[in-house]
Amino acid sequence: QVELVESGGGVVQPGRSLRLSCVASGFTFSSYGMYWVRQAPGKGLEWVAVISYDGSNKYYTDSVKGRFTISRDNSKNTLYLQMNSLRAEDTALYYCARGTSSWYDYAMDVWGQGTTVTVSS
């Protein structure tokens, strides 16, 4: 079955870096755009970044531009989020999500269970 499994979260000091991973299975990973979405404790969902099926296009929410980098390795069915210069406000549960079969539906259709990032001194 289709599955997304995130990892790499943890507790990190402000200003440090962390890399999240999301391993996909059960579908042709290289055919789908992929998203990162986060949820701060007790708060709503926030779109973070998206990458096209082939990695050629990457987009970010303003608050992470220049600090976060989304990437993918289609040979390993893995999505990444490199997070640098972390701030307290980046503390959240980070979900990876698969895009719908058509990029132009502009939506997510399958979600992982998330990995928790805590930025604290």
Added chain:
Amino acid sequence: QTVVTQEPSFSVSPGGTVTLTCGLSSGSVSTRYYPSWYQQTPGQAPRTLIYSTNTRSSGVPDRFSGSILGRKAALTITGAQADDESDYYCVLYMGSASWVFGGGTKLTVL
């Protein structure tokens, strides 16, 4: 900064029908915003219900439907069940590869 608005909370009786809405702080929502809807129960990952205004995601029962009502996107649940009690989020595509989630609606079934 555009804000996507949702009712903070809503309640529905078992078996009843409820319509949750998704608007903009300025302007109207249309199909070109490709509204999508997600259900999240406490401690669980989101589940996709509707995308591209009114397309049901795989496995979603047809008592969930999406539409545009007036100036807003809408999610209608007919025949509400106890396990529909969840948080519901809409997200709008704002163009230029940018998405904004609404603040979510907490739906109570009682």
